Amino acid sequence: MRELLPIALLSLSFFSAGRLSADVAEPDSVLSLREVSVTALKQPARLSVQPVASTTVTADEVSRFNIVTMKQVSEIAPNLYIPEYGSRMTSSIYVRGIGARIDQPAVGLNVDNVPFLNKDNYDFDIVDIDRIEVFRGPQSVLYGRNTMGGLISIYTLSPFKYQGVRATGEYGSANSAKVSVGGYALLTPELGMSLIGYYTRTDGFFKNEYNNADVGAESQGSVRWKTAWRPSDAVSVENVAAVSVSRQSGYPYESVESGRINYNDTCFYRRTGVTDGLTVKWEGPHFTLSGITSFQYINDNMTLDQDFLPERYFTLTQRRHEWAFTQDVIATGKAGRYEWTAGAFGFYKRSSMGAPVTFGEQGIENLITGHYNKYSPYYPIAWDDDTFLLDSYFTTPTWGAALYHQSSYSVDRLTASVGLRLDYERASLNYHSMTNAGYTIYNATVNPPEVFSHVPVEIDDRGKLHRHDLQLLPRITVSYRWGATPSENVYLSVAKGYKAGGYNTQMFSDVLQQRVMAMMGLAMNYDVDKIVSYRPEKSWNWEAGVHFSAHEGRLRGSAAVFYIDCRDQQLTMFPEGTTTGRIMTNAGKTRSYGLEVAAVYRPTDRWILTASYGLTNAKFREFNNGKSDFSGNRVPYAPANTLFGGVTYIQPLGLSWLDNVSITCSARGVGDIYWDEGNTVKQPFYGLLGASVRLNKGDYALDIWGENLTGTKYSTFYFVSMGNSFLQRGRPRTWGATIRLNFKTT
């Protein structure tokens, strides 16, 4: 049976690239270098021995496949989908049918132990990634809020692992360029530092026909300073400080009707982010104590032509300052067959945001006066001005605290583990909305029409909303080691996941617009709390999985089947009618089941074959939005299948100027993806082919690469606004070359 297994897996992949080597490099490199990773702080470092579905992308694979962002891990881990659309602010992550497009994330992100609290800050380029760990399924016990779908942990290279200078230069399609330089040094045997600078720019792949401007153009720069200190054998300290600045013209949304990107008002996204994470670890004789302290700051500005049409309907600006502190204290210990982890976590986050919406001439005419005059022809109105400003200002302080514990006990090959987290969170919203405008009513029953009256439109609404949530998050696992190594095991697990509730401030523009209409006598008043607030989303995840290896470890892989029962699922919807803002609703109940398979096979030193496949069937069990019943329909934006395959062949040459050449081919597949709750529009399954040739000589490497070589046309996002449908197209065929310099000093 074992002999048949690799053959069966090979037959799954028609193209393979050695992107995944899930269990080969990661455990030894982590343990021997005593790097301080949050994963190793809270649970055993070797992922394959843990009763969890996980994927590790190693440094070698990061380099060979040019991974610089979390989004590029999409599909590599089965059932993980991170589409690229909009701007750097949009980081929608879907795992096993669980995901989110706005507000709270369903998948957590840690970078060098810093837990990123805001999904809007997830997408940024990172140079010199050492490894990426993807956990699928709820990680709520150890990592808390917003890890209901899973967790992605990214670790950057440590100066204890590498000393020298690394540099990269890249140029490719759309005038895209990247430059990075990093210096790593051990100042003393106990103290290491690294400093990395990075810059990238691109013209983008699309044009706005209205003004022939580049859409999706971007320039981004960042600096990362890492300090690693080992004052003694028992103490490890690591601090990572990073600053990134991004400037982007965004939102290449194409009208489905016209097939064109054509809008008149400015769209851009600008962000400055600062993070600092301090990790301290003390290894005592009986237990280990660790602390992770982080600070995060975002200053960003999103400005949108919110109708994405060439007419002057309306624009939205969202200017934000947000800062957050987190503190995690972790204790771990082991006594014979018993192991335990306990911890306490707290955070405080405060966001201040100004969000003015400005209606233009067409917006006033079509959405307000035209709408009114249609139903009041005898006493029509005319707006005083050709613009109309609805201004809003929000502050959202949020804080939370949690206690958690996990115990495991092993008897021979059997290990049972139970974990529990008590998580409390309080969120507040202080809002101030205002407008000062007016209109004139005309008496059209006489000829010529006469002025009937002038009506001021004055809004000065202030309010405070609060909500608090208390969650008990358990997890139980049982695993059995059936093989000769700990990486050969089967497991069962059941865990509860949780995504925090909150307030969707983007809906305020709709609230105010409807308020104005209600003042004029049209439309029903919106209840602010009812529209803006949303409850937590909860899920129960049942899972069975296996980790296996064969052929003397040349074949390693994992498989899992799962069932997820989700309550109060948070979904974004565009309400019917002429409003444009999205709303967050708790959609009743959904369920998701499926399977995942991933494997890496290295038949010889020259070949690496990789495959992964994820299948998800995610549907609404109950969802009636008051107008339609979507029960039984697929959950939108979550793909039914993800597929990844790759093959790398390395040919040694032994030439004086060339050591070896390697060729890598890869294929990704995603779909079907339904775009709406009614399942009327979908992106069918599509595949993308990539390839690269690497020429290696000592400290130098030159990659020549291409992506989407078949020029597949596909869409990554779809939405309806004011009755108009829009799509974002995926990237076209692209080419490029990358030079890597690696001057290692030790």
Next chain:
Amino acid sequence: MKKIFSLLAIFAIAVTLSSCDKDEPETSFKTDFAPADTYVYTVNSQSGDVSLADGCSVSLKFDSNGNASVKMDAVNLGGGVMVWIDCPDEKWTIDTKTGARSIVIPQTPARTAGYTVATVTNLTIKCLDRAIDGAYLPALQITMTVDNQYNVRVIQRSMVAFGETSVTTKRTGDVFTTKDTYYGILLDRINMTADVIIRNAKFAANMPAQTRLTVPDVPVTLTATGYTLSAASVVPIAPNGSPRPEYEVTDLTATGVYGGRLDLSFTVAGAFDLSARLSEDGIIGNN
């Protein structure tokens, strides 16, 4: 093995524990009503006279132990008769049908203007705390009999009626029903007229809701059980004060039974026949 099962057993408890989350609404319960809030409707069972007098002040107190007090000043029963009621030690319950706080006093003395003592029987007070479209709008209903002669009802000047509205499109015969539309009846005792305020008005399924249409100055006639409204033709008014002749209301009739039902019907724009079965104040629940 035993330790494993012990750990799992601990979790049998944890798994059954449920999380909780809640919003924090801010509520207040109005217990004082000014004379300007109310009218006093009286039927003299001996003479058959029906009167509608200016309102009285009502002060209600409720505590968490089920204790209540009632104070009503200058309740005008018509014909120069006025009573003052003071009941400091009563009990309150929740009306299971409507959710209103309810006080029932079988009998109590009341002072008159001439400082004689009247007997009040079957004093029933219902007070419903509610918010409608984000506005706090409590409902109050008080009934009693004084000296076995005056059947008295304290009503709110601005009443709200809820229920089902059916609209028939004359041309096609299509029928649209909704429970979202509700009605305010604002009485003017001096002119004996009422404004009928239609909230969330919709006369067809595909029509956008009108926040508020006011049918002003509809003549009111008092009856032995309540009132009737009747108007041949009225142009409603939008919230911004502009007339809405496209929604002209014709053949408006309404029959309201205090403490019971309100049946309302009219034609809109000559094209839509509307009929509504409502209950006043949402307290009675007799749809």
